[in-house]
Amino acid sequence: MSQPLFSFKFAFFFSLSFAASYTATSTVTFTPPYSFRKLKLRSSASPPESAVPKASVADLLALLGPPQQASAVNTQEACQLRSCLKFLVPFSPSSQAPNRRSLSSKLSNRRSVSEENELIWWPPAPVMELARLAVDSGGDPSSIHWTLDPTVIPVPDIEGSKEDRCELTRTPYGRVFINEEINSYLEFLFEMIVARGPSVGLNTSLSRFDFFHGHVFLARESGRLGILFHAKEYPAYDKEIFPYNMGYCQIGSNVSYDDSMNLRNILWLAPLASNSTKEWLAPGVLVVLDAHPTGVIYRDLIPEYVHIARTLYEDDFGQVAFDVNYLNVGGKTPKYQIFIC
Numbered sequence: 132m133s134q135p136l137f138s139f140k141f142a143f144f145f146s147l148s149f150a151a152s153y154t155a156t157s158t159v160t161f162t163p164p165y166s167f168r169k170l171k172l173r174s175s176a177s178p179p180e181s182a183v184p185k186a187s188v189a190d191l192l193a194l195l196g197p198p199q200q201a202s203a204v205n206t207q208e209a210c211q212l213r214s215c216l217k218f219l220v221p222f223s224p225s226s227q228a229p230n231r232r233s234l235s236s237k238l239s240n241r242r243s244v245s246e247e248n249e250l251i252w253w254p255p256a257p258v259m260e261l262a263r264l265a266v267d268s269g270g271d272p273s274s275i276h277w278t279l280d281p282t283v284i285p286v287p288d289i290e291g292s293k294e295d296r297c298e299l300t301r302t303p304y305g306r307v308f309i310n311e312e313i314n315s316y317l318e319f320l321f322e323m324i325v326a327r328g329p330s331v332g333l334n335t336s337l338s339r340f341d342f343f344h345g346h347v348f349l350a351r352e353s354g355r356l357g358i359l360f361h362a363k364e365y366p367a368y369d370k371e372i373f374p375y376n377m378g379y380c381q382i383g384s385n386v387s388y389d390d391s392m393n394l395r396n397i398l399w400l401a402p403l404a405s406n407s408t409k410e411w412l413a414p415g416v417l418v419v420l421d422a423h424p425t426g427v428i429y430r431d432l433i434p435e436y437v438h439i440a441r442t443l444y445e446d447d448f449g450q451v452a453f454d455v456n457y458l459n460v461g462g463k464t465p466k467y468q469i470f471i472c
């Protein structure tokens with residue numbers, strides 16, 4: 132170890148332990164020699180970040196919940212997590228009073244930016260009902276399973292997938308919600324992500340190599356309904372920059388592995404229903420989770436073995452109910468269709 136580095140570390144350790152013991156003793160009564168020894172051990176053994184708790188998905192969800200939940204997260208950790216949030220719709224924890232909108236009545240017209248925002252904060256009634264069902268069941272996926280139409284629809288060839296022997300979906304058939312407005316809302320979410328992604332640096336397209344699916348979950352503690360979307364699903368194999376074989380579905384990919392991979396996890400949260408009253412505690416959220424390698428999402432939330440793919444796992448968010456796929460069933464002219472699998 133070179134001399135300059137050592138002295139820098141020493142100086143840093145000294146100022147850190149001083150600051151930390153000062154704040155520690157102001158809230159908790161340690162005997163000074165004990166707390167000092169403890170701090171000394173910690174700060175010399177590991178980087179200064181060790182003072183901040185390891186971030187978790189639960190903390191991320193709390194930050195996107197009602198203000199009282201958000202304020203329970205460690206301040207520095209919250210600050211690190213917030214720096215990785217790229218909102219596609221302004222985050223508005225105080226946005227009040229569901230303003231009941233119907234999606235279908237708006238489908239024929241072009242929606243304004245503020246109408247689109249409003250549809251994320253306070254979705255149409257059937258989506259709100261689904262969100263409340265999720266909370267009322269205590270986060271039990273079977274509570275929303277019965278809202279699907281039992282009819283199964285075979286997944287057809289998608290952009291030449293059959294020829295490559297690629298199976299894009301978990302099952303070879305899919306379903307849809309009984310309520311048409313919920314299906315339209317899912318389409319709306321896919322389209323919104325594609326349309327607004329570029330504003331935060333996420334250029335994605337609806338294709339079988341890139342953006343075609345999300346995982347519907349019920350958050351563990353709150354029962355909050357959400358979808359973890361994954362874009363950039365099959366980056367092209369490249370000897371230098373992405374030397375990974377991902378199987379049949381990667382064949383022919385036109386998705387290049389670049390910095391936009393950092394933005395492939397996109398989170399939608401439904402408004403949060405109160406579990407004791409008819410009230411709503413928080414509006415809906417649509418946010419890109421930035422997993423750049425120097426950020427806390429990459430460091431603490433993405434398992435090390437998938438660091439390269441920047442994949443956040445839906446099981447960490449809650450109980451997974453099903454996947455939602457939005458697939459191009461058209462030929463020359465694209466035609467997209469929802470398949471719940």
Ligand SMILES: *[C@@H]1O[C@H](CO)[C@@H](O)[C@H](O)[C@H]1NC(C)=O
Pocket residue numbers: 329332333334391
């Ligand atoms: C995304 O696409 C837009 C327009 O197609 C382009 O101007 C922009 O540079 C692209 N951004 C990235 C990060 O690739």
Ligand SMILES: *[C@@H]1O[C@H](CO)[C@@H](O)[C@H](O)[C@H]1NC(C)=O
Pocket residue numbers: 269352353406407
């Ligand atoms: C209601 O939600 C709160 C906060 O998430 C939780 O602490 C409480 O246990 C829940 N109550 C019931 C009856 O599920």
Ligand SMILES: *[C@@H]1O[C@H](CO)[C@@H](O)[C@H](O)[C@H]1NC(C)=O
Pocket residue numbers: 336337338385386387
């Ligand atoms: C890849 O192909 C799809 C479908 O043809 C197209 O929509 C998309 O723009 C292409 N992406 C790139 C990065 O060229």
